[in-house]
Amino acid sequence: MLDKLHLLGFGEGGWGAALLGAALMTLVLSLLGFLLGAVFGSLGAAGRLSKNRLPRALAAGYSTIFRGVPDLLTIYLFYYGGSIALTALANLFGATGFVGLPALATGVMAIGVVSGAYQAEVYRGAYLAVERGQFDASKALALSRYQSLLLVVLPQLIRHAIPGLGNVWQLVLKDSALISVIGLVELMRQSQIGAGSTREPFLFYIAAAVLYFIIAGLTDLTFRAAEARSWRGIAR
Amino acid sequence: MIDFRFFLEIIPQLLAGLPLTLELAGTSILLGLVLALALALAQQGGNPLAVWPIRLFVAIFRGTPLLVQIFLIYYGLGQFRPFLKEIGLWWLFREPYWCAILALTLNTGAYGSEILRGAIRNVPRGLPEAASALGMSRLLTLRFIVLPLALRAAIPAYGNEVILMVKGTSLASIITLMEVTGIAQGLISQSYRAIEVFVAAGAIYLVLNFTIVRALHALEIRLTPYRSR
Known part of the structure; x- marks a missing residue:
């Protein structure tokens, strides 16, 4: 076994550089998916906290479905559905044949939607953890709803959200390995390629x-x- | 647009994979619970020779993707075929079924042990102290005082882990086991109707997970009659 370690090195016949590059791809994929998930998650949390029934139901459905389905x-x-939609669109504009969606875009989309479902729960909990008095105080200062959200609530919400977001990030990172099944050469896929061609x-x-x-x-x-930084200056 | 006949056609095909999904999930959750309990209890004495290897095991299985763990066991250990044959374990590592169960069990055992360890730690300290004041041995205290309280308190968190495991069984399709997700993927690539198949297969998982959540909730209420309203 140890005599095969050079396969992971950076010399001739070594896969070190390929694996590190693929690890970078895993990081990029996870980061983009996580950020897209922050957008979906914020929308989901806003929906869950809405006064109207329709956004509440839509957001609850989104969160339940994508957290409950593998x-x-x-x-x-997203892989097949995206390609089918893109092909239909391309055919509309006169192109013929099957159009595939880029694997990275598909992966980011899928991870974004799934992690958004989890992030929605985190943001909702964090919003509810912000003290009531903060809302009253910003109203007393005659801040508009937008100002109060941006200047008062968000900075404090983030503090409560960071631990939960850390958990979602770990989930995203491990989920990103699944994107290997649609052919994106990230860490998992690259090691499959290495394993296949060296039989190790x-x-x-x-x-x-x-x-x-x-x-x-x-x-x-x-x-x-x-997390530590977000709590600086606050006595606990 | 919505083709109900197509749904009627695919739902029985997808349901044919349900027994395998249930088998994989059920076996690994039960074996994983035994493993989790053993790992949590072994750390109770605080013996560093027990604690550190377990911490390392838990960190490794929680810090790497389940897919890597499955591949490592199925393809990685397959490389040591002569040795595994010699020690009589080849039957296990030859079959994708057992490899999937082994990977899922070790994975959920690692996560579960942390849940149980936390639950045991959260049992109010005065209770085991009172038990020892009554002359109960450590084993009796564990059996009649600590574990009943800890296991009950662990139900909600363990429920999340169970759902994650049900979802995790879908990865078995990558090593050729045709459970619900594997069948769904086959159906999508034949019919190119991704949304319909996703809806049908997703509904199966949602119903399954919803049933588990309700059942565990009922169990929790039944086990905590003094708290029920």
Whole structure:
């Protein structure tokens, strides 16, 4: 086993650079998916907190469906569904044949929708954790609804959201491995390719596990630092 | 636009995968619970020789994707075929079914042990102290005081873990096991009707998960009669 370690190196026949590049792709994919999820999540939380019944029902449905259905199924929905829609659109404009959606875009979309469902719950909880008095105080200062949300509520909401967002991020990072099934060459897919062409699956999947573990650990430290920073100046 | 005949056609096909989904989820959740309980209890004494290896195991299985774990067990260990044959374990690592169950069990065991460890820690300290004042041994205290309270308190968090496991069984389709998601993928790539298949397969999972949530909630209420209104 140890005599095969050069396969993971950076010399000739080494897969080190390819694996690190793929790890970077995993990071980019997860980050973009997480950010898109923040958009969907905010919309979902706003819907859940709305006074009107329709947005409440839509947001509850969104959150329930994408948290209750396997992520792999959602990925297939966007992979095949996106391509089918794009093909129909392209045919409308005179193109013929099948048009595939870029794998990265599909992956970001799928991760965004799934993580948005989880993030909606985090933002909703964080909004409700902001003290009532803060809303009253901003009203007393005659701040508009928009001003009060932007200047008073959001900065405090983020403080309560960070731990939950850290959990969602860990979920996103591990989910990103599933995007390998639609052919995006991220860390999981790259290790499959390496395992296949060297016939050393054990070595390559261990390498992938180690890289995922490192990314998860380092990003977790970042979230912890952000959490500590967000509470600076507040007596607890 | 909505073609009900298509739904009537695919739903029985998807349901044919449900027994496998249930089998994978049920087996790994039960075995995982046993593992989780063992890991949580082994850490109670605070013996560093028990605590550190378990912490490492838990960190590894929580810090890496389930798919990597499945591939490592199915493809990775398959590389050591002569050795596995020698120790008589090849039958296990040869079958994608057992590899999926093993990966799911280890994964949920790691997550579950943290849930149970937290629940045991949250049992009010005075209770085991009172038990020992009554002359109960550590084992008796565990059996009659700590575990009943801890296991009850762990139900909501463990319920989330159970749902994650049900969803996790879908990954078994990547190593050729045709459970609900695997069948769904086959149907989509044949019919190119992604939305309809997603709706039908998704509904199966939602009903399944909803049933589990209700059942666990009922169990929780039944086990905490003193708190029910």
